[in-house]
Amino acid sequence: MDSGETYWADRAALEWQVELGIVDAILDDPVDRYALEAAKPKPKPKSADLAGPPPIPQPQDIDTVAEARAAAAGVADLPALAAAMQAFDHCELKKGARSFVFCDGLAEARVMIVGEAPGREEDRAGRPFVGRAGQLLDRMLDAISLGRHQTDPARAVYITNVLPWRPPSNRAPEKDEIAMMLPFLERHIALANPDVLILMGNTPCQALLGKTGITRMRGHWVDVLGKPTLPMFHPAYLLRNPIAKREAWADLLDLNARLKS
Template sequence: MHAGLDIETARALLAWQLELGADAPVGDAPVDRYALEAGPVSGSATAAPPAPPTTAEADPVAEAHAAARGAGDLAALAAAMAAYPHCDLRHGARNCVFADGQPGARVMIVGEAPGRDEDLQGRPFVGRAGRLLDRMLAAIGLSRSAEDIARAVYITNILPWRPPENRRPTAQECAMFVPFVERHIALADPEVLVLMGNTPLQALLGESGILRLRGQWREVLGRPALPMTHPAYLLRTPSAKRAAWEDLLALSARLDAPGP
């Protein structure tokens, strides 16, 4: 350490350099630039060739689009999501939570992100909110375990990795996984989408305000989509269950309506 430079000053200087973006060394050992020999006088020797251009930084969203397009079926998509390297949430999660229920079901539910129970079991909506969701679906004759495809549901989330302390996903995290979710919808091919909560509403529709927009049919990727409040919100706010029941009835009526 430089004479007269105490540890607190050194730490402050290091933090300042990190804030400026100097977060990687250029060599394995420090270099004393003042000890280097002077270079040749200009014109006395051939100039060194220019350094090759640096490789452009990876675009996580572009790579997500490429990986999603390359998935020919749901198994390949699940593998591509698990291998996708750009989301740091994967380092703190136990499982990549892909989906549950019946692929090919008429209804596909898109939630937010795994919680603790989902991360442990590797399945979406299995905690308290998931059990409430199962009861809600059963009230209109739907189930994730139904053998009859007409009464089955298929469930996924915007993110496959659990955010720490169940915090809300960031816009950047959602942007990285929207290409996978869009491919997921195309491969599962549901008749109707249910967007549960603000996160899928914003990620797939670019709108916010689930309490204002719930129950209002929208369109996502050419399919009817119904925004609904998340079951976790209903657990915190029981008075909102009446509105959720109205949305379930609207979903049931849509499914029971005669085709064109």
């Protein structure tokens, strides 16, 4: 059979197989594909493959108290302290608060009042002790000729809080929040350098005295950072418990006597 006949015979056989539905061509002998795969030369591993996958970054524990202590120690005046506190990003309260509440009153005042934390009105105004509690505080101070708007250091007061940002829903500050911001408060007191400290409520007592129980502690002078310190009821507590105003008045008279001595 010549080449022309072979061609037409092969073509006829192929067309017959297509008509039968054959779609794959196979060889006369089976092929072991596994053996072929094993015989392939393996690629050389890259240096990155030898090193293995990169390690997964692990979250690092941050000592927020140490960070706050380092930030507070590096400031030389009150404006620098305010800037350092505003730049401190480890306190989650900062993310939910509207305002940074630093202080009110005269920094050179003989009396420095430390409250707890901003409430809703303080968060809106950006100043401590506003709203009903602030108005009551102003009346209390006015009764012994003191005030936040006085320009005479002997008659003025300087006011701040343990926390500069409002806790959600006005909840009480938590222990870790108090500990985190305490280095800033201690530096605040050192820079303001008042003659007398007033701790209003349980939170400043917890921060600076390490204990709570304002009903037992109020009216008893203690030493805080070398300053004579008087724990007193918070004005918000007096609004809820008017009967306690008698003890608050006694504390105010005691404060007035201390300033005159």
